[in-house]
Amino acid sequence: MSDQVAKDYTQDLPVLFPYPRIYPEQYAYMCDLKRTLDAGGHCVLEMPSGTGKTVSLLSLIVAYQQFYPEHRKLIYCSRTMSEIEKALAELKALMKYRADQLGEVEDFRGLGLTSRKNLCLHPSVKREKSGSVVDARCRSLTAGFVKEQKERGEDVDLCIYHDNLDLLEPHNLIPPGVWTLDGMLRYGEQQKQCPYFTARRMMPFCNVIIYSYHYLLDPKIAERVSRELSKDCIVVFDEAHNIDNVCIESLSIDLTEESLRKAGRGAANLERKITEMKATDADKLQNEYAKLVEGLRDADQARDEEAFMSNPALPDDLLKEAVPGNIRRAEHFTAFLKRFIEYLKTRMKVLHVISETPPSFLAHLKELTFIEKKPLRFCAERLTSLVRTLELTNIEDYQPLQEVATFATLVATYETGFLLILEPYESDTATVPNPILHFTCLDAAIAIKPVFDRFSSVIITSGTISPLEMYPKMLGFTSVVQESYAMTLARRSFLPMIVTRGSDQSQISSGFQTRDDPQVVRNYGNLLIEMSKLTPDGMVVFFPSYLYMERVISSWQSMGILDSVWKSKLILVETPDSQETSLALETYRTACSNGRGAVLLCVARGKVSEGIDFDHHYGRTVLCIGVPFQYTESRILKARLEFLRETYRIRENDFLSFDAMRHCAQCLGRVLRGKDDYGIMVMADKRFAKKRNQLPKWISSALLESDSQMSVDQAVAASKKFLKMMSKPFPARMQDGISTWSYEDLMEHKRKIEAERDREVKNGEVNGDDHHIHGDVVMAEAQAAEDDMGINDDMDAAMMEL
Amino acid sequence: MSRFTQPKAAPVSKRDPRTGVVQSQDGELLHSHMRLMSLHDGKSIPTDNATLDVCPVCKSARYMNPSLRFLVNPECYHKMCESCVDRIFSHGPAACPIKGCGRTLRKHRFREQTFEDIKVEREVDIRKKVGATFNRREEDFETLLAYNDYLNDVEDITFNLINGIDLEDTNRKFEAYARAHGKEIEENAQMAVQERQSFSAAQKLERQQARERREAARREEEEEKREVEENRRDVLNRLASGADAETVAKEGQRVQLKKRMDRQAAAERQRQLQAAEDAHSGRTSKFVIKGLKTKQKPEPEAPVDPFGGLRLVDSYFTLQDDYVWEGIQEARKDVKQTAGGYDVRDYAHRSLVAAFSGLGVFVADEVTERDKLAQSDEAVGTARADVGLKDADLMTAP
Numbered sequence A: 001m002s003d004q005v006a007k008d009y010t011q012d013l014p015v016l017f018p019y020p021r022i023y024p025e026q027y028a029y030m031c032d033l034k035r036t037l038d039a040g041g042h043c044v045l046e047m048p049s050g051t052g053k054t055v056s057l058l059s060l061i062v063a064y065q066q067f068y069p070e071h072r073k074l075i076y077c078s079r080t081m082s083e084i085e086k087a088l089a090e091l092k093a094l095m096k097y098r099a100d101q102l103g104e105v106e107d108f109r110g111l112g113l114t115s116r117k118n119l120c121l122h123p124s125v126k127r128e129k130s131g132s133v134v135d136a137r138c139r140s141l142t143a144g145f146v147k148e149q150k151e152r153g154e155d156v157d158l159c160i161y162h163d164n165l166d167l168l169e170p171h172n173l174i175p176p177g178v179w180t181l182d183g184m185l186r187y188g189e190q191q192k193q194c195p196y197f198t199a200r201r202m203m204p205f206c207n208v209i210i211y212s213y214h215y216l217l218d219p220k221i222a223e224r225v226s227r228e229l230s231k232d233c234i235v236v237f238d239e240a241h242n243i244d245n246v247c248i249e250s251l252s253i254d255l256t257e258e259s260l261r262k263a264g265r266g267a268a269n270l271e272r273k274i275t276e277m278k279a280t281d282a283d284k285l286q287n288e289y290a291k292l293v294e295g296l297r298d299a300d301q302a303r304d305e306e307a308f309m310s311n312p313a314l315p316d317d318l319l320k321e322a323v324p325g326n327i328r329r330a331e332h333f334t335a336f337l338k339r340f341i342e343y344l345k346t347r348m349k350v351l352h353v354i355s356e357t358p359p360s361f362l363a364h365l366k367e368l369t370f371i372e373k374k375p376l377r378f379c380a381e382r383l384t385s386l387v388r389t390l391e392l393t394n395i396e397d398y399q400p401l402q403e404v405a406t407f408a409t410l411v412a413t414y415e416t417g418f419l420l421i422l423e424p425y426e427s428d429t430a431t432v433p434n435p436i437l438h439f440t441c442l443d444a445a446i447a448i449k450p451v452f453d454r455f456s457s458v459i460i461t462s463g464t465i466s467p468l469e470m471y472p473k474m475l476g477f478t479s480v481v482q483e484s485y486a487m488t489l490a491r492r493s494f495l496p497m498i499v500t501r502g503s504d505q506s507q508i509s510s511g512f513q514t515r516d517d518p519q520v521v522r523n524y525g526n527l528l529i530e531m532s533k534l535t536p537d538g539m540v541v542f543f544p545s546y547l548y549m550e551r552v553i554s555s556w557q558s559m560g561i562l563d564s565v566w567k568s569k570l571i572l573v574e575t576p577d578s579q580e581t582s583l584a585l586e587t588y589r590t591a592c593s594n595g596r597g598a599v600l601l602c603v604a605r606g607k608v609s610e611g612i613d614f615d616h617h618y619g620r621t622v623l624c625i626g627v628p629f630q631y632t633e634s635r636i637l638k639a640r641l642e643f644l645r646e647t648y649r650i651r652e653n654d655f656l657s658f659d660a661m662r663h664c665a666q667c668l669g670r671v672l673r674g675k676d677d678y679g680i681m682v683m684a685d686k687r688f689a690k691k692r693n694q695l696p697k698w699i700s701s702a703l704l705e706s707d708s709q710m711s712v713d714q715a716v717a718a719s720k721k722f723l724k725m726m727s728k729p730f731p732a733r734m735q736d737g738i739s740t741w742s743y744e745d746l747m748e749h750k751r752k753i754e755a756e757r758d759r760e761v762k763n764g765e766v767n768g769d770d771h772h773i774h775g776d777v778v779m780a781e782a783q784a785a786e787d788d789m790g791i792n793d794d795m796d797a798a799m800m801e802l
Numbered sequence B: 001m002s003r004f005t006q007p008k009a010a011p012v013s014k015r016d017p018r019t020g021v022v023q024s025q026d027g028e029l030l031h032s033h034m035r036l037m038s039l040h041d042g043k044s045i046p047t048d049n050a051t052l053d054v055c056p057v058c059k060s061a062r063y064m065n066p067s068l069r070f071l072v073n074p075e076c077y078h079k080m081c082e083s084c085v086d087r088i089f090s091h092g093p094a095a096c097p098i099k100g101c102g103r104t105l106r107k108h109r110f111r112e113q114t115f116e117d118i119k120v121e122r123e124v125d126i127r128k129k130v131g132a133t134f135n136r137r138e139e140d141f142e143t144l145l146a147y148n149d150y151l152n153d154v155e156d157i158t159f160n161l162i163n164g165i166d167l168e169d170t171n172r173k174f175e176a177y178a179r180a181h182g183k184e185i186e187e188n189a190q191m192a193v194q195e196r197q198s199f200s201a202a203q204k205l206e207r208q209q210a211r212e213r214r215e216a217a218r219r220e221e222e223e224e225k226r227e228v229e230e231n232r233r234d235v236l237n238r239l240a241s242g243a244d245a246e247t248v249a250k251e252g253q254r255v256q257l258k259k260r261m262d263r264q265a266a267a268e269r270q271r272q273l274q275a276a277e278d279a280h281s282g283r284t285s286k287f288v289i290k291g292l293k294t295k296q297k298p299e300p301e302a303p304v305d306p307f308g309g310l311r312l313v314d315s316y317f318t319l320q321d322d323y324v325w326e327g328i329q330e331a332r333k334d335v336k337q338t339a340g341g342y343d344v345r346d347y348a349h350r351s352l353v354a355a356f357s358g359l360g361v362f363v364a365d366e367v368t369e370r371d372k373l374a375q376s377d378e379a380v381g382t383a384r385a386d387v388g389l390k391d392a393d394l395m396t397a398p
């Protein structure tokens, strides 16, 4: 391709796009992004998977940053480490391209941040397996007081990688540029400086920060890591279809008898330490006490990046208040904690399920132990202060205690949106109690509220985030732009189908009533056999749950269905064990690459469905067996459904169906990772027929009416036809001007839009905000071009026949 | 925390890190292992699991008798089994059978232990006693600091009582306080009782409402299902009577959609009505607002005074109804004069005011006053000029 400047003017903003060609939906996406940024609000955008969402996002926002004098910082949140790395690489390429085009290297910093476990360089610490151990060990090597001790000449270990940072200029720990995680590690090794702390400390000086959701959403971490980010930052949540669950998890706590016991031990340890300290260094305690009396927050607490633990989301007014008098003294506080833990232990002894609201829990607590709500609220903070005063190093031992303290704070802070559920038995059939106290957050809006309050532009985007209006509702915000883009395709490169009947015309469903019906299982089996016969290379099958998958597989075994599948494909199965699964995946990929072909049986809510791409020959067919509903008997889910109904007026069935369809869409999206990719998407359940409008726009618009009520035979025929079409060569130039635009195409499009607007101006129909090119106009355009192409296609075919 | 992602762990067995013994799910085995553990454990504390299950008096164990119940007496908190209590204390007060204790105990005060840790059990009892006396509320204090200091002091007392530090002194303080503030203690206690009652009432109401809402949601769902079913039957009937399939289906869908919309709109209206009513009748303020100080009633509003306190009273004369003077007698009776509302007394009043005007003025005073004023005016004037100069300076400065 000619290396031409794909300078793409989204209105008056010059955007440098690092590829010679751009997809119409990318252009539309950028227009809408800009509209959001200009308007200064939040938005929800759904962009088909594999259409270069990340690069469009980055190039627009970077252009925006560099063009306007405010230089608004970008915070890009993604879910997994590999996604973070991908985004960083993309950013790096973009910046290089910009430098080439502009002829100068811009003063720009882009950094990624992940946990210490991934970034640590310390020879012995980095070998630890668990993330929390790495964190704890690192803290004991880097805490402020350890350093003081060292200066006093005591024999303590420090991390040299951390100390070297202090020798550098604090705002220039690493040269400007974009640093991938890998690059950071290499640079750190070279310069003997810790990549983790480099990234942490450089965050205020970065133009782009890329890190995981948790750094913003988990109030326990966010307080520490993301405090200094200013209000005008642009926050992006990518792959955000599951964001509500992330929010909820970050505020939910499970307590078991074991963890309570450990917490109790932690409290006893603290008590001992206090006695020790009283004997040796009573001043320190007295000092802390004096500070608490005056209600002063530790001045250096704000700057202490390594605070042992921080507090869950507390309202600001509370943070300014002084710690209540009855937990001011260290020994009073430990006694207080012990009492609270004892109380929790007695609650665990109950042998029937209890669910209660925080106020009723607090009332009972007060009646039994005379613990008031107010000191409880300050628990987490008081504990942090105490731990700091005591200069504890083996912090990991106090983790359970911290959990209890966090729980105390949360339960005393929020009256609604939370529920306590005590489940004495692990399952309905268990006879020996193993109680778990779930303190579960029901309201996703609580955790994300600080983010919306603090930042003026929050962008929520994903490949599958339909129905769009559900998210503002659940997360409690209003959006200025909500858009879903269809996929512009020069030919129909994926074939979604809904199969509702077996070849014997009886209906198929994974629904509760027909679940074990052998006829249904056999029909599913036939579908699998047929599809595995005709699919080249890889095929992925999703089941609603492990339980159901196991049952179906064992029936298939006895029906001899697996044997028939075996003839054409290798069969691999996902298990809850992640190591086994990754082994299976590896085998699967090998089999796909060497031509043997394979079927991967997995679960719609498992690991495979979320993070793993099956591009090109790794996945030509995806088969969804049954609608992946959640397990509705779970008490936590029931509580949440009720909460949603009462608070947000979202009906239970609506939510369940929405949730099932978003997982289904995720599964379907796994096989189509780009415009040159093709694949078949089969949804096999009669219940899908009614839910087709809940699919993302790009899938549902490709799903023909005639394809939405098929039998197995029809589906097989359609697939064959589709594959035959796909096997024809399709040179890339056929896509030009339709599903990809060159610079000229883009300018052409802009001219058209302009002409359109001029006409409107003449007609006097322009209303105030029409200076923006709306995404839908772009898409409508592209659609029209596509339709034109349809005719061309036919003509081509005719020519060939001649 | 990661409840949503983690599959439930298999509950089969746990390995105890200290003994390396695998504890099975079987309850009995579990207990025997616990005892095993305590043997390994050098310093066994009194609340250890093993001693937890054996009566220190008769040595019967829960292992043999699963229904064994233990009781404690808040006099000395020594634990013993129910049958021992019956045996020893049925015939009246007796000494505690635990070696070295010997306190006199009564049967009716024996009770079941709430907390596993007997120390906490005792602590809570003490707190109960302290809390009943020291029941001041945050509203009673001027500042938060004062309240916090109070809390701190109370906690000190409690702590001393629990740990037996300075018992005598502390008890004295305690008693002194109780005596000095008897009335307030009583009042606050009553307030607390009231609060508890209203809280539990509110809770009950809340629960009931939740139940009702659940019920309503279920009914609505059923209703909808029924309607769908009805609709389908209707469509079938019409098809049977030979109507065009497509139009019938479309129409059916439309009708159904409309019905649902109607229902939603109605529900919404209902909700709004309800909310309005709630707001109106003040029913939403059912919950207790704590932390309010008693408010003073505002004083009744004074009538409007347009002159801002300036009162015009005739201080040098009193106006009479009638003045004997020829010139006004005519006008008093003349209809032409009085018809327009003209009153001769107004004329008289005006004349009198004119006659007396200036009587309260002393020229000498006025003059000195004026001189003083002139002086201060000058001062202001110079000051102004100064400022002006500076401004000018600023202006001309580069």
Ligand code: SF4
Pocket: A116, A119, A120, A121, A122, A125, A126, A137, A138, A139, A141, A142, A159, A160, A161, A162, A194, A195, A196, A197
């Ligand atoms: S400071 Fe950095 S290198 Fe040192 S232990 Fe901590 S994470 Fe590892």
Ligand SMILES: [Zn+2]
Pocket: B055, B056, B057, B058, B059, B060, B080, B081, B082, B083, B084
């Ligand atoms: Zn006994």
Ligand SMILES: [Zn+2]
Pocket: B076, B077, B078, B096, B097, B098, B101, B102, B103
């Ligand atoms: Zn005794």
